[in-house]
Amino acid sequence: MAFENLSERERLVLRSLINHYITTAEPVGSRAVAQKYRLGISPATVRSTMQDLEEMGLITHPHTSAGRVPTDKGYRLYVDSMMGPEALTASEEDRIRREICADYAAVEDILEQTATVLATVSKQLVVTIAPRFDKGVLNSVNLIPVAEKKILVILAVKHGLVRTVLLEAESSVDVKSLEKTADVLNEKLSGLTLGEIKESIDLRLKETSPADARLIKLFLDSTDSLLDFTEPDQMHLGGTTNIVDQPEFRDREKLRSLIEVLEEKKLLAELVSAKGIKEGISITIGKEMERGEMQSCSLVTSPYRAGKVRGTIGIIGPTRMRYSKLASMVEYAAKLLSDVLSR
Amino acid sequence: MAFENLSERERLVLRSLINHYITTAEPVGSRAVAQKYRLGISPATVRSTMQDLEEMGLITHPHTSAGRVPTDKGYRLYVDSMMGPEALTASEEDRIRREICADYAAVEDILEQTATVLATVSKQLVVTIAPRFDKGVLNSVNLIPVAEKKILVILAVKHGLVRTVLLEAESSVDVKSLEKTADVLNEKLSGLTLGEIKESIDLRLKETSPADARLIKLFLDSTDSLLDFTEPDQMHLGGTTNIVDQPEFRDREKLRSLIEVLEEKKLLAELVSAKGIKEGISITIGKEMERGEMQSCSLVTSPYRAGKVRGTIGIIGPTRMRYSKLASMVEYAAKLLSDVLSR
DNA sequence: GCCTGGCACTTTCCCTCGGAGAGTGCTAAC
């Protein structure tokens, strides 16, 4: 669908209408557009322009005598070609910077904090997802016995990212062979990315002594969950309360189904990080969302990087959201996060 | 307030009324009580009994011509002295048992799963809180270098409980002295409970060589967060959606403020585990709750044990909840959890 | 003397109705 053929006036009206609707959450009438945005045209003219826009499917009527409301398609056009970037205010920037750049040792703490600040500043729901480890270069492996049959696997990746998994062995393992296995693993695997390791691990460990086979196998099993970025503890939510206040979630069913998605952390993580694959800000609007439950929401995401690995942050809100501002905000936060995590 | 002087009839009426109200969520009229529970007395008699109960502050009127509703005080009496334990159905038990007793290596996974099952079976909000480490007997300490200045501290406690904290050193530390420090710590501290360690650590480590002082100090700093059971990752929520469906949370403000509390994980953890101190089921009703935001809720909790250490599980719902059933459920789950975690 | 049926009274709930308000869409004039 090419909308390049929209007249200048049509573009102007659509933009004004969306801007107005975003702040008021009420259907916008022709008078409001004509007067408030001083387009120098009369309400009647606006009305006829609106009819055109409606025919193109960019706006709709809730009912005959109400003002107009943008459709998802309308928002899409607005986002793609008519919204300017809206800079954050100094105080917003300050606040975000202060929280993200405070010093934490653990990545999770930063992500948790990021989710919280962004939520307060944006007044929306914020999701931050830990870096996907599969592109990370392995620094070291440690196998620590913590109980008779329990082994803690510690994977350290460049840039201070760490992940641990607790394994249960079938029989008790002695410390010596554990250390030996760890040595073997370190020797053979460090310097590789976890993705590479996962693919080629059978090959690489083929010629190791059979004595360690059992432990190696155990280690193999663990990599799956180590690499799984959709694990619930790899995700942080902030601002759940904010969605309750949004007028669009007056509708109980909508609220319910959204909260349902939030509880299914795995699902949510997939949804958000799928968008974080490509570089830069990515905006998903309403029906474009794969999950039916979220089709009254929009999602603004950006990847961030921690060295070689990438994670995603996202803001979720009703389709009527301040795209320009939120995009700037996500972009800013992602940049800060990348800086902090890559230093 | 002694209510032992309640007549048999008054007790009967109150009980019937509460039972009825719990299932319908509607004010209960005299007719409903008289007929449905076959007390062999007429509605008129019930009415006059109700007046007595109202004078005692056990039930109220939403308005003149509505039925009666129990007050917090009424629920309290009911819970303390007139509700029989309500056994779980076989299928409920099965379901809970299956999920809790599935084999997980990590305690967090069990807790997460427990929260989820209990939420589905109880149709309420469930909170599970990880064991409080301070009573745990230290098994081993490990200090693992994961990046130039980053050290992963691993505390293993009896019964396979593990906690890790990432520390940031001021300058890079070499592996040798790290190992040495770990050895010292293990030697001096293992076999003690973490609580003892925390209290007496200065003393115990006084005569160590000054070379390690820096590392030891770092370790000391970490114990605070290691022992903090209110850390967000030590808590699991299940069934957030369920509260949205409760008729008592139609009121937006109530819903909002409850969700607010849920987001403040630290707060919630304190609230719930405060009740888990004493042995056995503990029930907190409405206004008895410390936090104002939660005064329209009730809380049913029980501690569970993993060896020597204890954690808490709790169910949160509106004051109009099925206390007897939920108490049985929490009790059952706590017992299973204790079994699983202590073996 | 306690229980009960009867009855008047109160309050909510729901439906309807009508007027005010907002906004459209069309048409005719500029």
Add this chain to the structure above:
DNA sequence: GTTAGCACTCTCCGAGGGAAAGTGCCAGGC
């Protein structure tokens, strides 16, 4: 092509009225 005017449509809100539910009290009965 733009605008003013105007009839029309639809929602929103408050008033009014009847039904339903339940109470509180009183007088009579076992």
